[in-house]
Each structure stands twice: as structure tokens, then as C-alpha cells.
Amino acid sequence: MKLSAELRDFADRLGHDFARPELLLRAVTHSSISSPTRPDNQRLEFLGDRVLGLVMSEALLKADPDAAEGQLAPRFNALVRKETCAEVARQVELGAVLKLGRSEQMSGGRRKAALLGDAMEAVIAAVYLDAGLDAARALILRLWGDRIARVEADARDxxxxxxxxxxxxxxxxxxxxxxxxxxxxxxxxxxxxxxxxxxxxxxxxxxxxxxxxxxxxxxxxxxxxxxxx
Known part of the structure; x- marks a missing residue:
């Protein structure tokens, strides 16, 4: 299948060329518009959450080899929480390409933090399934950028x-x-x-x-x- 122009532009913003574009289409499809022939992104969200967690765990261990678990946990939580995922989603204008039902569109779904965060996790899973862990890791580290470097201060509860x-x-x-x-x-x-x-x-x-x-x-x-x- 071929992606629409807006999804091709979105893939460019991600920095990933999809060999299986149907994965990206599924990642941006909300349950409010899904059908038997158009699956939603909930299963991808489940997987993406785990991929994000693994990559962030690796990144934090590498960034601070001497940190104790009690120091790492709040940093990890700050990086993977829905609010942070939503911030990254806004950064790449994910809301603009979401496939939503009419009611969800009318209620401001493209701006909802929970919905954006879920979709960002689904996009991560789409990249992982399309090209493997190395590609997903590169995407996450690129999009999260200096958040990882500054997380110690930001994660202070x-x-x-x-x-x-x-x-x-x-x-x-x-x-x-x-x-x-x-x-x-x-x-x-x-x-x-x-x-x-x-x-x-x-x-x-x-x-x-x-x-x-x-x-x-x-x-x-x-x-x-x-x-x-």
C-alpha cells in the first residue's frame, strides 16, 4: 500500500522510511474509527510501551553507570510517562495525522495527552515491527533528545x-x-x-x-x- 501525502510527511518527520507502511497507518488509527478491515492501534500501543521501556532502561544505565535503582526509577518514570510521550508526539505533530472518529475529533482528540501518548507508543511499535530494535532505539533516542540528559533534574519528585x-x-x-x-x-x-x-x-x-x-x-x-x- 501507499501512504497518503500527510503520512509520508509524518514519516519524514520521524526519520523512518517504512517498508511496511500499513504498520504506520495502524499506529495512527484510533479505536473510535476502527473496523474489521481497519484495526486500531491498541495492540501496537501495548508493544510500544515495552519497547520504549527497554530503550530507556538501557539509556539510563549507560548515562549513569553508578546510579542505584532508587535513583534510576524516578528518571525512568519521567521519561516513559504518558505526558512525556504526548510532548514528543506534539513535537512531531502526530496529532495532525491521527485517524479519529467524528465524536473524538469534535471533543478535541488531536490535543488529548492520553490519546497522543498512546499513539506515540504505537508509532514506536510500528517502527520496531518494520525494522527491528535498532531502528526503534534510534528513533526513540533521536526524538527524546536531551530529555535523557536532563532527566535527573526533571524527575525530582x-x-x-x-x-x-x-x-x-x-x-x-x-x-x-x-x-x-x-x-x-x-x-x-x-x-x-x-x-x-x-x-x-x-x-x-x-x-x-x-x-x-x-x-x-x-x-x-x-x-x-x-x-x-
């Missing part, structure tokens, strides 16, 4: 750090309160406030509660760790 800060001072753990939710149902924005028992607090806004909680924790941690905090 602010919520854990803030809880350890409080416990170290004999205080109860911080609490997280949703103070606002804005935007349409398909793309909500959450405002979360992190609070310490002494009354100090900080707020942050993000597209998921998890991200907002982490950002609020970091803001509060920055505040309490200042010399006069």
Missing part, C-alpha cells in the same frame, strides 16, 4: 521532597486541594493548592491534577527552602 521536608521538621504531610477547574470537559485545567500545616501554601495550574499537584509542590518547596522561608 517535588511531592515526595516536600513531604520529606515536612516530616523532617516533625510536621504533618502537606495536603493538596483542588481550588478551581476551568476549560471545556475535553481539555480541563486544574488549579491545585499545596498546603502545609503552618499555613504556608502555593498554587499551580496544569492540564492534569497530577501535573498541577507536582507544580504546586515545587512552588511551595521553593518557597520554604528560601533563606527566609
Amino acid at each position: 517535588a511531592k515526595t521532597s516536600l513531604q520529606e521536608w515536612a516530616q523532617g521538621r516533625g510536621a504533618p504531610p502537606p495536603v493538596y486541594v483542588e481550588v478551581a477547574r476551568d476549560g471545556p470537559d475535553h481539555a480541563p485545567m486544574f488549579t491545585i493548592e499545596a498546603r502545609l500545616s503552618d499555613g504556608r501554601a502555593a498554587r499551580a495550574k496544569a492540564g492534569s491534577k497530577r501535573q498541577a499537584e507536582q507544580a504546586a509542590a515545587k512552588a511551595l518547596l521553593d518557597k520554604v527552602e528560601m533563606p527566609d522561608g
